[in-house]
Amino acid sequence: MENIFPKLPIANWIDSIIEWLVNHFEPVFEGASTVVESFVDGIVSGLGVIPSFILMIIVGLIAWKVCNWKISLFTIIGLFLIDNLGYWSNMLDTIALVIISVGISIILGIPIGIWASQSETVSKVVTPLLDFMQTMPAFVYLLPAIFFFNIGVVPGVVASVIFAMPPTIRLTILGIKQVPNELIEATEAFGSTTAQKLIKVQFPIALPTIMAGINQSIMLALSMVVIASMVGAPGLGADVYRAVTQLQTGTGFEAGLAIVIIAIILDRITQNIGKKKTGGEM
Numbered sequence: 001m002e003n004i005f006p007k008l009p010i011a012n013w014i015d016s017i018i019e020w021l022v023n024h025f026e027p028v029f030e031g032a033s034t035v036v037e038s039f040v041d042g043i044v045s046g047l048g049v050i051p052s053f054i055l056m057i058i059v060g061l062i063a064w065k066v067c068n069w070k071i072s073l074f075t076i077i078g079l080f081l082i083d084n085l086g087y088w089s090n091m092l093d094t095i096a097l098v099i100i101s102v103g104i105s106i107i108l109g110i111p112i113g114i115w116a117s118q119s120e121t122v123s124k125v126v127t128p129l130l131d132f133m134q135t136m137p138a139f140v141y142l143l144p145a146i147f148f149f150n151i152g153v154v155p156g157v158v159a160s161v162i163f164a165m166p167p168t169i170r171l172t173i174l175g176i177k178q179v180p181n182e183l184i185e186a187t188e189a190f191g192s193t194t195a196q197k198l199i200k201v202q203f204p205i206a207l208p209t210i211m212a213g214i215n216q217s218i219m220l221a222l223s224m225v226v227i228a229s230m231v232g233a234p235g236l237g238a239d240v241y242r243a244v245t246q247l248q249t250g251t252g253f254e255a256g257l258a259i260v261i262i263a264i265i266l267d268r269i270t271q272n273i274g275k276k277k278t279g280g281e282m
Helices: 010-049 052-066 069-085 088-118 119-133 138-149 153-175 181-189 193-222 225-229 236-245 249-275
Strands: none
Touching: 010 088, 010 138, 010 153, 052 069, 052 181, 052 249, 069 088, 069 225, 069 249, 088 119, 088 153, 088 236, 088 249, 119 153, 119 181, 138 153, 138 193, 153 225, 153 249, 181 193, 193 225, 225 236, 236 249
């Protein structure tokens, strides 16, 4: 059955917008690409200078301090296994991609979440955008990112940021809105400004919820490493993707296991940071 109405040229509109952006803002995209690549290379180089066994001990001590000795032991054994399997260098690439992606998500996401928590109008605009960002297939983000930033780690970072940022924004909004009204009224009674109320009362109380959002962003960024590898991003995702294309089940399982270990370590540490700061039980 033929459609009564002609098809809307949405694809053509999107292509025209992307072409216009590329033609008019190419220097901006090139500059941003250079900055992101420099940060990624700097993190990889900085971590690469540290001998693997020393880095294992450092991360293990952090896990012990933030979590407990069981997580610390798992961290050291897990990192040793990754090194033993020969994925240490690729693990550093993956960690760099996740750090940059989550860092950008935090820098952009928390202020947006705070703004939306203070303004119903902003919240009504941001909420459908977050729905769009979370439900759109992650592969779609790679297409414009390739046009803007070419093949490499930068499109992977951009796609990871778009995919991983919503939980940070959502839980920042939720955490600040859940602060008891009695506390808000008390601070207002003492003549606190909006900034003082936010910094001294709302943000500290909302911190565990905000940390939960950051934790989810880390997990989502890690889930993007395989997709990012399809556009040239290095790391463990490239090993998984290569194994899939070459039907190397064992190699794919090894690289996937390394990603799981990193995910568990980062998950436990970030979960407990919020509890530690608020005096929660470990």
